[in-house]
Amino acid sequence: MFVHATCVALRTGKRWRAMLLRGPSGAGKSDLALRLIEAGGRLVADDQTHVAKIGRALIATPPPALTGMIEARGVGILTLPRGQLLARAPVVLLVDLVGPGRIERLPEPMHETLQGVELPRLDLAPFEASSVAKLRLALARISAA
Numbered sequence: 001m002f003v004h005a006t007c008v009a010l011r012t013g014k015r016w017r018a019m020l021l022r023g024p025s026g027a028g029k030s031d032l033a034l035r036l037i038e039a040g041g042r043l044v045a046d047d048q049t050h051v052a053k054i055g056r057a058l059i060a061t062p063p064p065a066l067t068g069m070i071e072a073r074g075v076g077i078l079t080l081p082r083g084q085l086l087a088r089a090p091v092v093l094l095v096d097l098v099g100p101g102r103i104e105r106l107p108e109p110m111h112e113t114l115q116g117v118e119l120p121r122l123d124l125a126p127f128e129a130s131s132v133a134k135l136r137l138a139l140a141r142i143s144a145a
Helices: 029-038 132-145
Strands: 004-013 014-024 042-044 049-054 057-061 069-072 076-081 087-097 112-113 117-126
Touching: 004 029, 004 049, 004 087, 004 132, 014 029, 014 069, 014 112, 014 132, 029 042, 042 049, 042 057, 057 117, 087 112, 087 132, 117 132
Parallel strands: 014 087, 087 117
Antiparallel strands: 004 014, 004 042, 049 057, 057 087, 069 076, 112 117
16 A cells, blocks of 8 residues: 655664654655654655555555655655665554644553554654654654653
8 A cells, every 4th residue: 555655764672663754745744854864863755655564564655656756845756775675564652743833731641553554643843843853752762751
């Protein structure tokens, strides 16, 4: 199944764990992905991500035609070096990109089922300076659970 989302993985402990960044065109998926990659993350897929349930996990992979590519708005389509890519990663978080006025101060935990796998979900304003730090903290909380 293909989803309209950008997938980036961050290392938590010894493992890479991925998040799907979802939102309409122009919401900031690729921009946030570039900042996560700059902070040590790895791109799995930009804009379109293939997800499949394998065992109890949801595994993300890039569409073959888009492997290694990311759109940098105003610059164009870029091909990232291999060291900034992952061919596959388990998805552990769904992130819906929203405007800053739509973020609850202390939200109740949210979950969503995708391909039969229940995942935590959060809303995030992608252009806030703290967005990368917030995602690192969210993944650390998931990994500790």
